[in-house]
Amino acid sequence: MPGLAYAQSSGATSGPGPLVGMMPIVLMFVILYFLLIRPQQKRAREHESMVENLKRNDEIVTTGGLHGRIQNLAEKIITVEIAPNVRVRVERAQVASVAGGGRDNQKDEKEKA
Numbered sequence: 320m321p322g323l324a325y326a327q328s329s330g331a332t333s334g335p336g337p338l339v340g341m342m343p344i345v346l347m348f349v350i351l352y353f354l355l356i357r358p359q360q361k362r363a364r365e366h367e368s369m370v371e372n373l374k375r376n377d378e379i380v381t382t383g384g385l386h387g388r389i390q391n392l393a394e395k396i397i398t399v400e401i402a403p404n405v406r407v408r409v410e411r412a413q414v415a416s417v418a419g420g421g422r423d424n425q426k427d428e429k430e431k432a
Contacts, residue, residue, distance in 0.1 A: 370411045373397065378418040381409055386418065 373379070377389045379399065387399035390406060397414070400406050 369417060370414055373411065373414065373417070379414050380416050380418055382413045382415045385409070 373389060373392060375389055375392060378386070379389060380386050381399070385399065385401055385407065387401040387407070389397055390400045391398035395411055396408050397411055398406050398408050
């Protein structure tokens with residue numbers, strides 16, 4: 320019975336509280352939020368703003384890699400001229416970036432200079 324008495328006399332040692340045990344998990348979520356989720360939301364807002372502000376004669380690049388000039392705009396579809404007399408219809412959401420202003424804007428800038 321000495322083993323039993325030894326176990327009883329060791330006193331109650333309590334480990335760290337449950338909050339301390341959850342701290343690494345909470346810290347991981349905070350780090351993931353600031354490194355992954357928040358920047359992705361910012362990029363999505365910027366892309367949405369860019370798509371909403373498209374206008375005729377803007378030079379664009381689609382997610383598929385097509386370069387062209389916007390000829391017509393609708394609510395969800397835009398018509399892009401990718402070569403003389405070659406037009407394709409593309410969803411607005413597939414516009415990756417605006418490469419530059421239209422011909423009208425370039426003429427105005429040349430006339431001012």
